[in-house]
Amino acid sequence: MKTELEKCMAGEWYNCHDKIFIERKAKASDWCQRYNSTPYNQRSNRYALLKEQFGSVGTNVSVGDEFICGFGNNIYIGNNVSINIRCILIDCNKITIGNNVLIAPGVQINTSTHPVELMDRLTPDWQPGSDAYRWRTYALPITIEDNCWIGAGVIILPGVTIGAGSVIGAGSVVNKSIPANSVAVGNPCRVIRTINQETEKMKMVIFDLDGTLADTLPMCISAFRKAVEPFIHRHLEYEEIERQFGLNEEGMIRNIVGEHWEEALEDFYRYYVDMHDLCPTPFDGICELLSELKQSGTKVALVTGKGSHTCSLTLEHWGMKDVFVCIETGSSNKNRKSEAITHILQEYHIDEAVYIGDTVSDVLLSRDAGISCLSAVWSSNVNRDELEKINGGNVMDTIYRLRCRLMDMGYIL
Numbered sequence: 001m002k003t004e005l006e007k008c009m010a011g012e013w014y015n016c017h018d019k020i021f022i023e024r025k026a027k028a029s030d031w032c033q034r035y036n037s038t039p040y041n042q043r044s045n046r047y048a049l050l051k052e053q054f055g056s057v058g059t060n061v062s063v064g065d066e067f068i069c070g071f072g073n074n075i076y077i078g079n080n081v082s083i084n085i086r087c088i089l090i091d092c093n094k095i096t097i098g099n100n101v102l103i104a105p106g107v108q109i110n111t112s113t114h115p116v117e118l119m120d121r122l123t124p125d126w127q128p129g130s131d132a133y134r135w136r137t138y139a140l141p142i143t144i145e146d147n148c149w150i151g152a153g154v155i156i157l158p159g160v161t162i163g164a165g166s167v168i169g170a171g172s173v174v175n176k177s178i179p180a181n182s183v184a185v186g187n188p189c190r191v192i193r194t195i196n197q198e199t200e201k202m203k204m205v206i207f208d209l210d211g212t213l214a215d216t217l218p219m220c221i222s223a224f225r226k227a228v229e230p231f232i233h234r235h236l237e238y239e240e241i242e243r244q245f246g247l248n249e250e251g252m253i254r255n256i257v258g259e260h261w262e263e264a265l266e267d268f269y270r271y272y273v274d275m276h277d278l279c280p281t282p283f284d285g286i287c288e289l290l291s292e293l294k295q296s297g298t299k300v301a302l303v304t305g306k307g308s309h310t311c312s313l314t315l316e317h318w319g320m321k322d323v324f325v326c327i328e329t330g331s332s333n334k335n336r337k338s339e340a341i342t343h344i345l346q347e348y349h350i351d352e353a354v355y356i357g358d359t360v361s362d363v364l365l366s367r368d369a370g371i372s373c374l375s376a377v378w379s380s381n382v383n384r385d386e387l388e389k390i391n392g393g394n395v396m397d398t399i400y401r402l403r404c405r406l407m408d409m410g411y412i413l
Helices: 004-009 019-036 043-053 217-232 238-242 249-257 261-278 286-295 308-318 337-347 360-368 384-391 399-408
Strands: 061-063 075-077 081-083 088-090 095-097 108-110 142-144 182-185 190-194 203-207 299-303 326-328 352-357 372-376
Touching: 004 019, 019 043, 043 061, 108 142, 203 337, 217 238, 217 249, 217 261, 249 261, 261 308, 286 299, 286 399, 299 337, 326 337, 337 352, 337 360, 352 360, 360 372, 360 384, 372 384, 372 399
Parallel strands: 061 081, 075 095, 088 108, 095 142, 203 299, 203 352, 299 326, 352 372
Antiparallel strands: 182 190
């Protein structure tokens, strides 16, 4: 048959007037008087008293004045714990306080309780003067895990566990367990937010289009020549077109054609659409790479010098209009890639990013925006030697090698 103490520690109804409890309460009362009368600056004496009465006590533990406990021997305290003044710990069952815990003034931690229903709460056949207790009582353990902060005036009720790293707001009544790393407040106490979580870094890979996603440059040059040459009445050399790179098609055509640039631009759009058979799909492996990045939680964006109209036409032709979280296109007045990259990083609160482009200017403009560039040299018109000089170690000659580098950098999991 269980003793009353065994019933108590098992969470069952027990007679709290049993001799063992009366003795423990008397001893605890005497101990509280001795502890609270010991001056605050006699820290070694106060610590010795804690070790005398508590079930266990770690190092660097402070318990403030006007402290009250039920028994004391059911209190187990870890290291680096501060219990402020006027706290009450009714330890009929076990109270466990972990390491690095702050307990503010006036906190009550109570393991004992009674049944809610009156007929359960009353002891049957109770008689005045008997050693039996009139009310049924039971006690449940309470645990405060490591690194918690319990605010002033908090009441913690039987059976509660407060998870590691949590903060309980002042005046709260905690009647149910609180998960780790939570801020919880109120009566009854409820979690309002999660804390102590390492914020996952937002990562992004930003792609160029022409020469990076696909070998579109021959198509662009052919359409450009067909549209422009009738207006300038001569053959347009590649170098002359290349000098305009960085501007969108409107800016390029306006600079070369002059007065009739709008007519030439309309012709360019028409030729550009018709010539997509020259580049029906992206490079082999690009779509798979984009899919892997997105599955890894990496955001994928597009920054191109192309105009918005031609960019939209090409992505629609490839069925890729919804692949990128954002798309920044070129300007007719200036090369705006650095500005576009910076805008995206700020807009999406990106912590880490890399640009994938195929020109020397891509490398320089990425650096201006504060990120590195991996140079794609798998297209037919790339100047590999110049890229090796300016971006050595970051020149990717295959999409597979780019994928491996992005894995090493943590963009692909």
